[in-house]
Amino acid sequence: MSPCETIQESLGPWLDGELRGADGEAVRSHVASCADCAAARGRLEKLQLTLGTVLSTEAPQLKFAPFWREVERRIEAKRPWHEQLIEWCQSTLSAPRLAWAVPAAIMLVLGLLSFAKWPVGGQADNYASVESIDAHGRNVALLRDDKTKTTIIWLYQNPEGENENVEEAAKSGPAF
Amino acid sequence: MELSDWQLVEKSQAGDADAFQELVSRYHQKVFMVILGLMRNREDALEVAQETFFRAFRKIKSFQGGSSFYTWIYRIAVNNSIDAQRKQKRNPLDFHESMDGLFEARNEVAKDPFADVQDRELRENMSKAINELTPEHKAVIVLRTIEGMSYKDIGEILGCSEGTVMSRLHYARKKLQDKLSAFL
Amino acid sequence: MLKKLRSPALLFSLAFLTVAGWLSAAEKNPQSVQVRIRTILGGDKGDEFDPKLKGMEQQLKPLKHRSYRLLKDDTQTVPWQDGKSFEIPGGRSLTITPQDFQDNRIGLKVRLTQGDKPLIDTTVKIANKGNFILGGPAHEGGSLVLSISAAAQ
Numbered sequence: 217m218s219p220c221e222t223i224q225e226s227l228g229p230w231l232d233g234e235l236r237g238a239d240g241e242a243v244r245s246h247v248a249s250c251a252d253c254a255a256a257r258g259r260l261e262k263l264q265l266t267l268g269t270v271l272s273t274e275a276p277q278l279k280f281a282p283f284w285r286e287v288e289r290r291i292e293a294k295r296p297w298h299e300q301l302i303e304w305c306q307s308t309l310s311a312p313r314l315a316w317a318v319p320a321a322i323m324l325v326l327g328l329l330s331f332a333k334w335p336v337g338g339q340a341d342n343y344a345s346v347e348s349i350d351a352h353g354r355n356v357a358l359l360r361d362d363k364t365k366t367t368i369i370w371l372y373q374n375p376e377g378e379n380e381n382v383e384e385a386a387k388s389g390p391a392f
Numbered sequence: 393m394e395l396s397d398w399q400l401v402e403k404s405q406a407g408d409a410d411a412f413q414e415l416v417s418r419y420h421q422k423v424f425m426v427i428l429g430l431m432r433n434r435e436d437a438l439e440v441a442q443e444t445f446f447r448a449f450r451k452i453k454s455f456q457g458g459s460s461f462y463t464w465i466y467r468i469a470v471n472n473s474i475d476a477q478r479k480q481k482r483n484p485l486d487f488h489e490s491m492d493g494l495f496e497a498r499n500e501v502a503k504d505p506f507a508d509v510q511d512r513e514l515r516e517n518m519s520k521a522i523n524e525l526t527p528e529h530k531a532v533i534v535l536r537t538i539e540g541m542s543y544k545d546i547g548e549i550l551g552c553s554e555g556t557v558m559s560r561l562h563y564a565r566k567k568l569q570d571k572l573s574a575f576l
Numbered sequence: 577m578l579k580k581l582r583s584p585a586l587l588f589s590l591a592f593l594t595v596a597g598w599l600s601a602a603e604k605n606p607q608s609v610q611v612r613i614r615t616i617l618g619g620d621k622g623d624e625f626d627p628k629l630k631g632m633e634q635q636l637k638p639l640k641h642r643s644y645r646l647l648k649d650d651t652q653t654v655p656w657q658d659g660k661s662f663e664i665p666g667g668r669s670l671t672i673t674p675q676d677f678q679d680n681r682i683g684l685k686v687r688l689t690q691g692d693k694p695l696i697d698t699t700v701k702i703a704n705k706g707n708f709i710l711g712g713p714a715h716e717g718g719s720l721v722l723s724i725s726a727a728a729q
Binding site: 319322342344345354356368372 | 592634635637638639681683688693694695696697698699700701702703706707708709710711712713
Binding site: 225264276278284288 | 413416417425428429434438441442443446449450514515518519522533534536537538543558561562565568569572576
């Protein structure tokens with residue numbers, strides 16, 4: 217790349233005031249002594265001037281009152297649920313929040329899975345497997361309730377001595 | 393005493409609608425100009441500008457002041473404009489007569505700096521050339537030209553580095569110069 | 577902005593992974609079992625359902641008693657292969673001995689006695705943090721219902 221090409225690439229930042237110190241000085245002194253680069257500077261300045269004029273004159277002066285009325289109308293209007301949902305997703309699932317949300321969601325799922333293992337009724341795997349029962353001569357019933365996945369061992373007691381009274385023994389059988 | 397932007401933001405965050413209205417009154421014209429520069433259509437630009445302030449109102453509570461309010465509002469404006477541009481293509485600088493009531497009365501002919509025939513041609517061609525730039529190139533040109541923003545601020549608004557802003561500006565200007573070489 | 581957030585997010589993720597790893601390791605090699613015995617009196621006088629038994633309505637429903645009252649709620653930490661006794665009303669005693677832990681299920685040896693007499697000996701495997709019900713012994717005009725829960729620690 218020739219020195220003029222390098223300088224002409226830096227003309228924009230230099231005219232924008234973004235090149236300071238030695239870099240800015242190098243461009244300034246080169247443009248002062250080089251006719252081609254001075255012409256390029258002139259073209260760029262004209263472009264900027266024209267751009268500025270075009271962009272600023274094409275925009276009409278807005279009346280504030282009607283502008284604000286429309287903004288206010290939007291603020292007060294109830295948005296359809298799907299627009300609210302999209303807006304909520306966009307604000308909630310933005311990248312920095314997502315960095316926190318992902319581990320938090322994993323933690324929540326693990327917590328729920330762990331919680332689901334406690335006997336709150338109706339949980340997935342609460343059945344007990346009964347490997348042995350010895351009721352020492354008494355009758356025993358084994359029930360598995362599908363609804364709550366609960367295993368029930370019911371002991372029918374002999375009326376001899378171990379019950380508090382005979383009548384109660386008769387009543388102690390389960391109704392299931 | 394006039395309140396600073398940040399004081400108005402804090403009041404808006406606390407639910408003060410008048411404070412938010414004051415912020416809108418400070419920035420509506422500049423935001424509209426930037427959006428018009430990007431959209432190239434007055435009707436669409438007005439719609440996007442109003443939507444920009446509506447969205448700013450909805451998001452104001454999450455604005456932490458990590459950047460200045462104007463950088464933040466321009467970021468919303470530029471993003472909305474780029475989204476809207478991608479969604480629809482309309483004729484540049486087309487506007488409906490029914491929208492006249494929204495603009496201040498203005499004698500455009502008397503104030504027209506392009507009275508000369510060649511300059512009028514330049515204006516038309518410049519407008520066409522801007523319209524042909526990519527949304528990213530248009531954004532750097534508009535923010536730099538209308539607002540005279542630093543590369544740092546432009547980078548913050550567009551979510552890119554100062555180096556990227558510098559390079560986009562260089563190529564955008566080069567494209568404009570190529571298209572307007574007969575006039576410049 | 578992202579740069580600022582990246583390091584706390586990374587720290588949080590590392591801390592999360594460490595805790596998750598620790599919890600996972602703890603779950604694989606539990607040191608003891610927390611055993612909870614809820615002693616409930618099922619009766620047919622009145623329709624009282626003890627509010628302390630909230631959450632157990634469905635589990636008790638198959639027994640079809642009209643009323644349920646919580647008499648005792650004991651929790652003890654029991655080491656593996658070591659038996660701990662729980663006092664049950666009516667001079668009874670329930671001894672629980674944790675046997676093993678496999679596939680997130682706890683093997684328990686359960687012995688219910690009244691005085692010196694054994695009433696029932698059973699060996700069950702229940703889900704970690706799950707429960708089963710042992711019922712039947714007569715008490716105060718109704719039946720005793722024992723909810724036996726275990727959680728590996």
